[in-house]
Amino acid sequence: xxTGLIFAxxxxxxxxxxxxxxxxxxGMTLIEYQARLLIGAGVTQLLVAVARVTPTLAAAINRxxxxxxxxxxxxxxxxxxxxxxxxxxxxxxADGLVTTDAVVAAMALEPAxxxxxxxxxxxxxxxxxxxxxxxxxxxxxxxxDRLHDVVRLPREYDFQSTLLRVATQAGAxxxxxxxxxxxxxxxxxxxxxxxEVRSRDVLASLAEARSGxxxxxxxxxxxxxxxxxxxxxxxxxxxxxxxxxxxALGGLAAIPWWxxxxxxxxxxxxxxxxxxxxxxxxxxxxDAQARIGEQGIAVLGVLGVLGxxxxxxxxxxxxxxxxxxxxxMAATLIxxxxxxxxxxxxxxxxxxxxxxxxxxxxxxxxxGLALIALHGAVSLTMAIETLRRRV
Numbered sequence: 001x002x003t004g005l006i007f008a009x010x011x012x013x014x015x016x017x018x019x020x021x022x023x024x025x026x027g028m029t030l031i032e033y034q035a036r037l038l039i040g041a042g043v044t045q046l047l048v049a050v051a052r053v054t055p056t057l058a059a060a061i062n063r064x065x066x067x068x069x070x071x072x073x074x075x076x077x078x079x080x081x082x083x084x085x086x087x088x089x090x091x092x093x094a095d096g097l098v099t100t101d102a103v104v105a106a107m108a109l110e111p112a113x114x115x116x117x118x119x120x121x122x123x124x125x126x127x128x129x130x131x132x133x134x135x136x137x138x139x140x141x142x143x144x145d146r147l148h149d150v151v152r153l154p155r156e157y158d159f160q161s162t163l164l165r166v167a168t169q170a171g172a173x174x175x176x177x178x179x180x181x182x183x184x185x186x187x188x189x190x191x192x193x194x195x196e197v198r199s200r201d202v203l204a205s206l207a208e209a210r211s212g213x214x215x216x217x218x219x220x221x222x223x224x225x226x227x228x229x230x231x232x233x234x235x236x237x238x239x240x241x242x243x244x245x246x247x248a249l250g251g252l253a254a255i256p257w258w259x260x261x262x263x264x265x266x267x268x269x270x271x272x273x274x275x276x277x278x279x280x281x282x283x284x285x286x287d288a289q290a291r292i293g294e295q296g297i298a299v300l301g302v303l304g305v306l307g308x309x310x311x312x313x314x315x316x317x318x319x320x321x322x323x324x325x326x327x328x329m330a331a332t333l334i335x336x337x338x339x340x341x342x343x344x345x346x347x348x349x350x351x352x353x354x355x356x357x358x359x360x361x362x363x364x365x366x367x368g369l370a371l372i373a374l375h376g377a378v379s380l381t382m383a384i385e386t387l388r389r390r391v
Contacts, residue, residue, distance in 0.1 A: 002108065097187075
């Protein structure tokens with residue numbers, strides 16, 4: 001059993017009485033973001049080490065509890081030992097730590113008594129020095145025995161610092177903090193203004209984690225522009241997804257009235273909003289809403305291409321466009337179902353609609369549909385060939 005341990009005792013800078021863990025981050029509080037990372041790494045029980053409980057912290061703890069993990073507040077190592085599973089592993093996050101899913105997930109796979117460290121003593125990434133050449137970078141995988149070691153020491157000692165010391169004395173292993181994690185915003189922060197900057201870095205890293213070409217070169221650049229606006233105004237993910245869905249329906253309905261080109265542009269805008277809403281959902285731990293956004297993009301791509309193909313076939317009095325649209329979407333969907341790694345250039349419903357939009361604007365919709373069909377056929381052929389080699 002894996003238990004998460006979050007420290008929430010330090011006050012925010014220049015805000016007396018406000019805990020750093022309750023500072024705003026990505027439209028929620030920092031401790032909620034930390035809890036989302038731990039739950040995503042397989043943690044089923046959360047321990048939050050506190051010195052006092054503010055109303056904001058209590059509200060955040062209640063919201064975390066609704067996400068499926070049990071949450072217990074502890075004020076000392078003795079209470080932590082009493083609540084932690086005796087055979088479990090502790091995945092600890094430092095007070096005020098900002099990091100990414102990849103860092104926490106990787107540390108969760110490390111053996112017990114492993115510290116994430118950095119050779120740089122920069123205050124942003126270094127929590128506390130553990131030896132002459134390394135500083136703790138804020139994430140640790142520990143055995144429950146380390147909590148017992150802390151219990152044997154005076155209770156007046158700082159819980160987080162003491163836990164780090166006993167882990168070091170027990171010969172804890174070291175894992176170096178990856179450089180990409182620093183670029184993604186990893187660090188300890190207790191200033192609200194700087195934390196907002198780090199939240200934008202984390203959002204950017206989430207967007208860039210998408211590997212498909214359509215995401216990397218179309219959705220991600222646009223999403224990075226608009227996401228900070230939604231986060232700053234605390235717009236809920238469901239609101240962004242709802243706006244995207246409304247625009248998508250409008251675009252689909254406009255195909256026979258406005259023409260394929262303008263309607264295609266409207267639907268691409270809807271895809272960008274659905275992509276932004278999905279990323280916002282992943283950031284806030286609203287996985288169901290995030291999946292709805294991703295599925296909405298795929299459904300809109302299929303309906304948009306088929307709708308444009310149908311209107312084009314009707315307007316020219318030939319079934320060529322309809323056949324190309326159906327063939328392209330069939331090959332794309334079948335290729336997407338083939339198990340195995342997906343190439344970044346592989347066909348998808350989103351790529352199909354984005355590819356078709358400029359051709360529709362230029363009045364050569366049939367050529368765009370032919371390219372979609374060709375792209376889908378090539379992707380399906382490559383997927384089948386890859387599967388055949390594996391078998």
